[in-house]
Amino acid sequence: MLPKLRDGLRALAERIRSAVVLKDSLLEEILRDLRKTLLEADVAPDLVEQLLERLRKQVRTKPPPGVGKKEQVIKALYDELVNLLGGEVEIELRPKRVLLVGLFGSGKTTLAAKLARFYQKRNLSVGLVCCDVTREAAYDQLKQLANQVSVAFYGERESRDSASIARNAMEKLRNKDVLIFDSSGRNALDSEMITEIKRLHALIRPDETILVIPADLGQAAREQASAFAKALPITHVAVTKLDATAKGGGALAACAATGAKIAFITTGEKPDDLELYSPKHFVARLLGFPDLETLLAKLKETRAPELAEKALKEEEFTLEDFIDQFQELRKAGGIAKLLDMLGLGIKLPVEVLELQEEKLKRWKYALDSMTEEERKNPEVINASRIRRIAKGSGVSEAEIREMLSAYRQVKRMLKMLKPGKLRMVRGLGDLFKLLRPK
The missing domain is CATH 1.10.260.30 (Signal recognition particle, SRP54 subunit, M-domain)
Structure with a gap:
């Protein structure tokens, strides 16, 4: 996952650990290399400069008693990367309605199946609902995925009324603990899409509204997350396709910069390739520390x-x-x-x-x-x-x-x-x- 960013950060951590003496000149070299590593991961330049400035101040202070300079620098690097990549989120395991929103190609439909498997493994019954009435293959794809993960499915192949589908689904699948609604995507967040998802949101009254953003957007995710947040009360963000791009770090940082709470990341194509997102664990793995x-x-x-x-x-x-x-x-x-x-x-x-x-x-x-x-x-x-x-x-x-x-x-x-x-x-x-x- 994010091999270029991971290798760059691990090389920096190793340089810090292996240094005989951490002189100011070496620290500046490390900061320059950190800037290059983050920019290559498509982290926005302003976020990179803010991180470097905070890190520079921290590493110039005297270490606390009993802490060596190397440990101080690595801890500061870890803390700043965690801060860059967002805060911790707790997902409640209880009956709920979940609405997925996002643009075309974001991975909403496959995420719906991954979320179904996530809740299913935690002993909650799940129903998947196809409210995507614009993409031709949406109904068949979600139905196939529902069969693959052995959960209930509801959709109306010929209907173009997403609100009516959602209403009928809530009646037909009322015995399910978790209902996951896959909504229509667009090429852009235009007025037509905003009107449709607002209507759907008002009808479903979801406990969670998850914005689905593909990792390959990189720093452009910042603008998209902000635009959706203005249109809907987004509760969480899911960053998909993190295994397939070098820009994932930039997308995570961009979402975090908007204040959006990243709850999930996907790291492959299979139903089980979903992880609860924890910046602390994620950064630990990037730096080569165990995430037990x-x-x-x-x-x-x-x-x-x-x-x-x-x-x-x-x-x-x-x-x-x-x-x-x-x-x-x-x-x-x-x-x-x-x-x-x-x-x-x-x-x-x-x-x-x-x-x-x-x-x-x-x-x-x-x-x-x-x-x-x-x-x-x-x-x-x-x-x-x-x-x-x-x-x-x-x-x-x-x-x-x-x-x-x-x-x-x-x-x-x-x-x-x-x-x-x-x-x-x-x-x-x-x-x-x-x-x-x-």
């Missing part, structure tokens, strides 16, 4: 803690567990995302990080063609057994060897991550204790 809270929240939604416990007991970690582990971790965002949350520089083989659904499916076919002994103890699989498994599964011998190689490399990595050795990795010695089932 987000990591644990993700893992609790899967069987990963149970499988992690088995993985630590090397003799019990079978080939079947290995395949299951990847399937569960993919649900939590994938190995690369989890390592990023930990702030770790551990490098897994490319074939492990880039596992796609099709590859996992084929590996499963191979697994089904193995004997129980082979699944529990892959070390017995020799060339003749590989030929037999390939013939029985329709999976090539090369793919089976690739699977076995990835399994062995993950086992080697797990030796490094046993609790005793985790203590040497940025203070994360209790990670697996936290992950173990109670």
Whole structure:
């Protein structure tokens, strides 16, 4: 996520940590590089200069007793980045009506499905309502997404009256805890759109009105957020497509500058690729510090803690567990995302990080063609057994060897991550204790 901004900020943090002495000249160099990094992330120049001025004042003061100069500078950098990227938001888990608004291409419809999954995983029943009466494919897309995440759907394919659709939906889906209304978009926030969403808002009386802004808007998000705030009582902002642009930092900073409360960010195309936005956790990850809270929240939604416990007991970690582990971790965002949350520089083989659904499916076919002994103890699989498994599964011998190689490399990595050795990795010695089932 935001690799260019992340790499730039981590390089600055490393320069601070590795400096023998933090002279004023070095601090000015670091501030100049910080300016360049933020501007390249499309943060508005005035916001960058304000941040640098505040940071310059802080780093020129004497550190508090017991705090070194390096720690003072890194803490000041962290605090200013958190301030730049917005405040904390608490989302209430209760019955509610949610109205999504935004321009064409902002990602409202896919966000609706992601929000449905978010509330569904928190034991609230959800209904998705298609009030987008301008985009031809809106009805079919939202209906398909509702089926994909197994939630109720209401829409009227032929209707062009969004208020009537919303009224009927509230009657038909009155037994659902959370109703999420996807509204029409426009190429611009014109008078026609304002009139329609105001009418819809008055009818629905939503508990939350979420403005959906794509991250690739960069600093232009500031103007859009301000314009929508004048037309509607926006309660929260969701920034989408954060995984697909280098301008995400600029969009987050721009929204925060308007006073808008950013509640959610999306980091991929799948229904589970939604995160509650916390500037503190977000900045920690950008700087390479562990974000254990987000990591644990993700893992609790899967069987990963149970499988992690088995993985630590090397003799019990079978080939079947290995395949299951990847399937569960993919649900939590994938190995690369989890390592990023930990702030770790551990490098897994490319074939492990880039596992796609099709590859996992084929590996499963191979697994089904193995004997129980082979699944529990892959070390017995020799060339003749590989030929037999390939013939029985329709999976090539090369793919089976690739699977076995990835399994062995993950086992080697797990030796490094046993609790005793985790203590040497940025203070994360209790990670697996936290992950173990109670």
